[in-house]
Amino acid sequence: MNELDLPVLLRDLALNLGALFIVVYVSYFRRHRRWDQVVGYTAFNISLFTVSAALGSSAPLNIGVGFGLFAVLSIVRLRSAESGQIEIGYTMIALVLGLMSGLSGMDFEVKLVFAVLLSASMLVIDNGRWQPIRRRERLRLELDSVITDENDLKSHLASLLGSTPVLFDVRSIDFVRETMRVDVVIERRLTQD
16 A cells, blocks of 8 residues: 655646646637536546546556546546537546546656647647638527428528538427427638637
8 A cells, every 4th residue: 555645646736737727728718618618627637636646545556447447437428418529529638637647656757748748739739720710510409390391491490590501410300299300510600719
């Protein structure tokens, strides 16, 4: 059983929080403005940091710990209806930063290199300069009428959304309530921030 080395723990926590700040606030929040996701990323990160620091100080890590940690993480449902690929990417980065920073058996210099790599990769890939002028968005709509003609439905969606749908898929139709659910992909012009 290893004792918790407080100066090492505080150093690792500082690295984790610094990298988390860069990834979650400087890179993600300033562009996407979703505070709910920031709270989630921070909670995941700090939770994983705590778990990995506690595991690292309690016993030598083995393959069983890896499987146990994987089982815990699999409980978290990353693919929810509200999370897109960008949010899932940030979630993974936040999880890995917390886990890696909390491991006691890894040299600090290695942790620093990985934290810089993870943080810098998100700053580079999600800074807005690399993305096209237009971005596609997926929307899920429930219409209060049933439109069975494809051209009429496309026209109705265009007038409703102010943009011609690139793709749309009818998910369900309820003829009793006269409603229908439609997944729509539209293209919006982005403003540079």
